[in-house]
Amino acid sequence: MWILKSYNSAPPGSYHYVQTNEVHHRFKQNPSIEDVAKAVSNFRIGNNLRRASLGESLEDVDTYICGQLDNNPQYCREIDSTFAEARASHPFFKADCPTCGTPVNP
Secondary structure (H helix, E strand, C coil), rough: EEEEEECCCCCCCCEEECCCCCCCEEEECCHHHHHHHHHHHHHHHCCCCCCCHHHHHHHHHHHHHHHHHHCCCCCEEECCCCCHHHHCCCCCCCCCCCCCCCCCCC
């Protein structure tokens, strides 16, 4: 699987996404991948579509962008792990403290 190397600076064309499964919808370009993922998640929740969590939506936007960039090694890298494992430090995937529910800071 190919994922973006970083979210620190938007790739050419900024971050965007086209929902093609079940319902077709084009999400506008945005310099924040998290904002696009939140919009995708909200759209999917509102339309009772699958893969509506923030993590799943982020994964879909991330891999979509790499696909649009033809997995350009300047912006993308190949991973052998799951997306969630590769992005474990991202706020959409950070685990809460198992005893108190407080988000854990690395």
